Amino acid sequence: MSRKVGIPGALLYYYYFPLWQAFFQALGAEVAVSGPSTKSVLNRGVELAVEDACLPVKLALGHVAELAGKVDYLFLPRLVSVASREYICPKFLGFPDMVRQTVPDLPPIIDVNVNLYRRQNKLYTAFRAAGKIFSAGEARIFLAYRRGLAALGKYWKLMGEGFSPEEAINLLNRSSPRCPQPSNAARTIPEDGPAAASDKAPRPEREKPVVAVIGHPYNIYDPYISMNLLKKLRQAGVRTATAEQLPETVVRREAAYLPKRLFWTLNQRMTGAAFYFLRSGRVQGLLQVTSFGCGPDSMTGELIARRAAGHGDMPFLNLVLDEHSGEAGVLTRLEAFLDMVRQKQEGGRPG
Amino acid sequence: MVKGYLGIDAGSVSTNLVFLDEAGRIREALYLRTQGRPIATIQTGLRQLAESLPPRVAVRGVGATGSGRHLAGVITGADVVKNEITSHAVATSTLIPGVQTILEIGGQDSKLIILRNSLVVDFAMNTVCAAGTGSFLDQQAARLGIPIEKFGEIALRSRSPVRIAGRCAVFAESDMIHKQQMGYDLPDILAGLCEALVRNYLNNVGKGKEILPPVVFQGGVAANAGMKHAFEKALGLEVQIPPYYNVMGAVGAALLAREKTVRGLPSSFKGFQVAQVDFASGGFTCDGCPNTCEVVEIREEGRVIARWGDRCGKWSGALAERKTG
Numbered sequence: 270m271s272r273k274v275g276i277p278g279a280l281l282y283y284y285y286f287p288l289w290q291a292f293f294q295a296l297g298a299e300v301a302v303s304g305p306s307t308k309s310v311l312n313r314g315v316e317l318a319v320e321d322a323c324l325p326v327k328l329a330l331g332h333v334a335e336l337a338g339k340v341d342y343l344f345l346p347r348l349v350s351v352a353s354r355e356y357i358c359p360k361f362l363g364f365p366d367m368v369r370q371t372v373p374d375l376p377p378i379i380d381v382n383v384n385l386y387r388r389q390n391k392l393y394t395a396f397r398a399a400g401k402i403f404s405a406g407e408a409r410i411f412l413a414y415r416r417g418l419a420a421l422g423k424y425w426k427l428m429g430e431g432f433s434p435e436e437a438i439n440l441l442n443r444s445s446p447r448c449p450q451p452s453n454a455a456r457t458i459p460e461d462g463p464a465a466a467s468d469k470a471p472r473p474e475r476e477k478p479v480v481a482v483i484g485h486p487y488n489i490y491d492p493y494i495s496m497n498l499l500k501k502l503r504q505a506g507v508r509t510a511t512a513e514q515l516p517e518t519v520v521r522r523e524a525a526y527l528p529k530r531l532f533w534t535l536n537q538r539m540t541g542a543a544f545y546f547l548r549s550g551r552v553q554g555l556l557q558v559t560s561f562g563c564g565p566d567s568m569t570g571e572l573i574a575r576r577a578a579g580h581g582d583m584p585f586l587n588l589v590l591d592e593h594s595g596e597a598g599v600l601t602r603l604e605a606f607l608d609m610v611r612q613k614q615e616g617g618r619p620g
Numbered sequence: 621m622v623k624g625y626l627g628i629d630a631g632s633v634s635t636n637l638v639f640l641d642e643a644g645r646i647r648e649a650l651y652l653r654t655q656g657r658p659i660a661t662i663q664t665g666l667r668q669l670a671e672s673l674p675p676r677v678a679v680r681g682v683g684a685t686g687s688g689r690h691l692a693g694v695i696t697g698a699d700v701v702k703n704e705i706t707s708h709a710v711a712t713s714t715l716i717p718g719v720q721t722i723l724e725i726g727g728q729d730s731k732l733i734i735l736r737n738s739l740v741v742d743f744a745m746n747t748v749c750a751a752g753t754g755s756f757l758d759q760q761a762a763r764l765g766i767p768i769e770k771f772g773e774i775a776l777r778s779r780s781p782v783r784i785a786g787r788c789a790v791f792a793e794s795d796m797i798h799k800q801q802m803g804y805d806l807p808d809i810l811a812g813l814c815e816a817l818v819r820n821y822l823n824n825v826g827k828g829k830e831i832l833p834p835v836v837f838q839g840g841v842a843a844n845a846g847m848k849h850a851f852e853k854a855l856g857l858e859v860q861i862p863p864y865y866n867v868m869g870a871v872g873a874a875l876l877a878r879e880k881t882v883r884g885l886p887s888s889f890k891g892f893q894v895a896q897v898d899f900a901s902g903g904f905t906c907d908g909c910p911n912t913c914e915v916v917e918i919r920e921e922g923r924v925i926a927r928w929g930d931r932c933g934k935w936s937g938a939l940a941e942r943k944t945g
Contacts, residue, residue: 307909307910307911308910308911308912309910309911309912310910492931493911493931496931497931574828578828582736582739582741584741585742589747597687598745598747600703601687601703601704601705601745602705602743602745604702604703604705604706605703605704605705605706605740605743608702608703608705608706608740609739609740609741609743612739612740613739
């Protein structure tokens, strides 16, 4: 019988899941993902978490608890650094330990270290350690790793085309190649990007405004935590653009406009994307989503807000999510923000 | 025959109704306490408005705003349901052209709206904390045994306001009690409270916002002269209070209804007789998934006319389908 590896559908799931899934499947393991976030998942996480954990960590603990008695292993890689001289948030680094201290009835945890802070460190080291649990064959592990990387490459390509993480994962896991429309229909990819061809596509009669939604993927793409933000925007007749659509090179180039390099990889992505969208003139509004208790967000949130203020009349809204957020307050702000966006679009158009 | 537009602001503490004539002049304005019964209060408002208006009135459009805007919308059949921020901005920029800053403090909400060239360019709203809103002032006035209407007048008599910790309503209250037990004068305490609330407002809602004149102060709390004085002192700017300061949201909703229906579209207003219709609201907890949403149902004469509160749209969506189908 194949062994079951549990992966919580939270935090870095949104960045790396296809890699992890393909890797374990190639080694003959079964992969189980926790279900969608719900009130009970969050409540469970809040109960388990230490007081000053941020909202996404609390939620992730709820996802882990859901998997806990149902899988043979929990895969919680300790991501210290994924890029040279950069770090992932310290709460991610300590996440496997937090889980051990708080969640009851845990299966063995695979918490291999991913630390690429020094250039000579290799990502494969971590996968080799994880692979040893399932296979003795060095070659088999390496092939599984390569298969994982290929899946990850496809995943980011799909997101570049405007598919949300959920849509991209569904597409990857579907054998028949169908081509549905990506929900993030706004094509804001730069000059020579792969979407340049899409300009030939028939345009809607009235150009819908594009709003850039900047935030951690585990916040903005989680329908429960974001209160269906992206869907609400689309229902309100707005196209959305997110950082995940932009290639790494663009994001890094834009973030480099800061006088000092940001050493948080994830926030560098958000900041770079926000700067790009602000500068590109292709978006009519910037909506920033930060989570309460997030250290890096409190810093880069302010950097982005100030940059947005420098762009004069660019409508900007910062939504702070926490477990006490009332949906009514969020809706009121969102509606007023969209009024601003539309007003600007109409006012800015001659005649 | 009088033709015009109806604006309803269903707020947490007050429910306000205005009637604008076609030229946009305010013919009637009502300010009612919601007292926890939004539907009944809207109906009372409609009844009173119908009585004070001439018998033959044509309502060309209805706009609803406020935290109870969706409720007000389904009950009256509003043409426009708009958030409070846009409504206030529309009203003020129409009545006071050139306004650049709107300070709005209501019962539970406080907002700051920044306008440039009559367009909203930035706004902020208080988040989870209601310190510094009308409810808190109400509560403190009641505790001190002074009518809320006298609050501002007494505060203006102060010669040296006492410094009160205004970060949190609960701590502000303990601080006030402490100051009162130390023997400070009532006017100084009240003026100190106004200054604390203004400080809190400017530091939270007003954080990072560019407040430029003309500054307009509206919402129920603008009735408090002590608050106006404290704002002027803190900002170093003149603060104007518009004549209909406490019903501006409703004025904005009516103006938006006028904009919407100006092209001759018929209004979906159900008529003043909805004041006599039996409305009931109730709720249930959906057990379809672990989100256990609390779904609200509004019934008109026993028939469900609206549902909301479900995250997935299963209940609200089913109703919308039935309507169109």
